Amino acid sequence: MDKVLVIAKKEFGSFFDSLVAYILLAAFLGFSGFFTWIQGSDIFMRREADLDVFFSVARWTLFFFIPALTMKMVAEEKKTGTIEMLLTKNVTDRQVVLGKFLGCLMLVGVALLFTLPYYFSVAWLGKMDHGATITGYLGLLLMSAAYIAIGLFASSITNNQIVAFLLALLIGIFFHLLFDFLASGTSGYLSELFQTLSLTNHYDSISRGVLDSKDLIYFLSITGLGLFLSEYFISKR
Amino acid sequence: MDIKVQNLSKSYGPQKAVDNINFEVKPGEILGFLGPNGAGKTTTMKMIAQYLEIEKGDILIGGQSLKDHSLKKNIGYLPESNPLYSEMPVIDYLEYVAALQGLPKERINDRVREMVKICGLDVEKHKQISELSKGYRQRVGLAQAMIHDPEILILDEPTTGLDPNQIIEIRELIKNLGRHKTVLFSTHILPEVEATCDRILIINKGKIVADGTASTLRQQAQGQEIHHIRFSDEVNTQDALDQLRQLASVQSVEILDATKKKFSVVSKPNLPATREIWNTCVSKNWMITEFIPFETKLEDIFRDLTMN
Numbered sequence: 001m002d003k004v005l006v007i008a009k010k011e012f013g014s015f016f017d018s019l020v021a022y023i024l025l026a027a028f029l030g031f032s033g034f035f036t037w038i039q040g041s042d043i044f045m046r047r048e049a050d051l052d053v054f055f056s057v058a059r060w061t062l063f064f065f066i067p068a069l070t071m072k073m074v075a076e077e078k079k080t081g082t083i084e085m086l087l088t089k090n091v092t093d094r095q096v097v098l099g100k101f102l103g104c105l106m107l108v109g110v111a112l113l114f115t116l117p118y119y120f121s122v123a124w125l126g127k128m129d130h131g132a133t134i135t136g137y138l139g140l141l142l143m144s145a146a147y148i149a150i151g152l153f154a155s156s157i158t159n160n161q162i163v164a165f166l167l168a169l170l171i172g173i174f175f176h177l178l179f180d181f182l183a184s185g186t187s188g189y190l191s192e193l194f195q196t197l198s199l200t201n202h203y204d205s206i207s208r209g210v211l212d213s214k215d216l217i218y219f220l221s222i223t224g225l226g227l228f229l230s231e232y233f234i235s236k237r
Numbered sequence: 238m239d240i241k242v243q244n245l246s247k248s249y250g251p252q253k254a255v256d257n258i259n260f261e262v263k264p265g266e267i268l269g270f271l272g273p274n275g276a277g278k279t280t281t282m283k284m285i286a287q288y289l290e291i292e293k294g295d296i297l298i299g300g301q302s303l304k305d306h307s308l309k310k311n312i313g314y315l316p317e318s319n320p321l322y323s324e325m326p327v328i329d330y331l332e333y334v335a336a337l338q339g340l341p342k343e344r345i346n347d348r349v350r351e352m353v354k355i356c357g358l359d360v361e362k363h364k365q366i367s368e369l370s371k372g373y374r375q376r377v378g379l380a381q382a383m384i385h386d387p388e389i390l391i392l393d394e395p396t397t398g399l400d401p402n403q404i405i406e407i408r409e410l411i412k413n414l415g416r417h418k419t420v421l422f423s424t425h426i427l428p429e430v431e432a433t434c435d436r437i438l439i440i441n442k443g444k445i446v447a448d449g450t451a452s453t454l455r456q457q458a459q460g461q462e463i464h465h466i467r468f469s470d471e472v473n474t475q476d477a478l479d480q481l482r483q484l485a486s487v488q489s490v491e492i493l494d495a496t497k498k499k500f501s502v503v504s505k506p507n508l509p510a511t512r513e514i515w516n517t518c519v520s521k522n523w524m525i526t527e528f529i530p531f532e533t534k535l536e537d538i539f540r541d542l543t544m545n
Binding site: 087 | 286288289307309310312314316318320321322324325333334336337338381385
């Protein structure tokens with residue numbers, strides 16, 4: 001666990017070294033703030049004390065930003081050869097994957113922490129459903145974990161960052177959008193299967209404030225599978 | 238700790254990169270690993286460093302098999318192209334590697350400071366790695382390999398791309414370290430092997446073709462002494478040729494340059510001819526202007542063993 005934290009800290013730090021972190025934070029807060037408070041169906045327009053707008057904007061921004069964070073994590077190390085240096089240190093492949101995963105999740109966590117003022121402001125403005133808001137944040141974190149794992153997997157099968165980015169988006173769009181479409185276009189077992197696979201579906205049920213073990217298991221198994229596959233492709237060398 | 242490589246093989250597809258090799262490196266020994274490009278040096282070193290899995294055979298480190306144990310903490314490894322995190326400052330990078338190797342927190346600072354001193358990185362320690370010259374990068378590479386004070390050092394071409402002064406510095410560094418550690422290092426620069434290594438291993442097409450000290454390799458390749466002799470102008474060429482050929486210890490004499498009176502004399506195997514040649518010249522009152530013992534160059538041995 002020590003080593004995982006060491007790697008996570010380094011990965012977290014290198015987001016800031018390469019300015020990626022600042023760009024992500026600025027864009028994330030900019031987008032979500034703009035749509036939550038200023039533009040379109042914002043809070044004042046809706047006259048409801050909740051963060052639904054923020055959650056749906058954050059859902060989409062994270063969907064695009066996470067592949068941009070994960071794309072270089074393994075692919076670049078493979079390309080420059082630093083992966084060889086890293087893996088011949090006293091660490092296991094699994095510790096490397098978990099460390100990178102955690103480092104990225106920490107950055108997303110920080111981005112979400114910066115939106116806590118939204119929460120306090122809305123709570124001050126009106127009567128708020130605190131439970132639904134907390135599970136909304138939890139849903140965002142779980143969704144991010146799943147997309148980070150998918151992104152790491154995409155990054156570990158190539159040494160080209162762009163390929164890793166596009167592949168992560170391609171896989172992501174199925175979970176984010178397409179399974180949901182497919183579910184409404186089909187019927188019976190098939191529809192149920194797509195319904196189960198759709199990440200949006202599970203996310204919605206969590207962000208409504210219902211914490212079902214089914215949804216937890218869903219997110220954790222996507223995360224687990226992504227990390228497992230990343231480790232497998234890193235160990236194949 | 239010693240390294241024992243036993244019947245080690247590894248293939249990439251149908252091509253055998255390493256083909257059933259056996260060798261041993263003892264503690265306190267510096268072993269030079271030679272071979273043309275693609276001979277299997279790097280593959281072997283990657284397997285010892287536990288980057289690549291062992292396909293067939295075994296590698297024992299201090300008696301323990303790499304198949305069942307992770308012995309990474311005992312090994313310091315410098316990969317061939319010396320990959321480094323170029324966006325990190327030198328000190329941060331070394332601290333990171335020290336933490337990865339599992340050094341306790343309170344020792345990390347001391348160790349990093351020590352490595353910076355040993356590797357001569359003091360002036361550059363706060364720079365980003367991408368700002369360093371190649372020589373300093375190589376030093377950072379060596380520093381990261383040795384940060385946890387491993388008993389075994391695996392260095393894959395540590396001196397490529399350095400200027401002659403840097404090569405000598407790095408060579409001295411390796412020599413000093415090698416007294417207490419087991420060192421295996423590969424190179425293309427043949428004089429470097431002689432200057433640094435206790436033993437030489439030559440590998441070609443995945444197989445070991447020579448194993449021994451530089452002088453034993455020479456003897457194996459040669460077994461005979463060769464001298465280049467030049468006489469002063471008054472000596473008769475034909476006379477000298479005849480007289481030298483009659484000597485019991487001389488196998489053959491060739492004229493290298495008739496006008497300069499230059500000859501090449503090859504002795505019989507294991508019979509030193511120097512004294513006999515000298516005595517003959519003295520008795521004939523020939524003046525010698527050059528008398529050069531001629532060694533087979535390591536380059537020639539290398540070519541003989543690896544070109545076929």
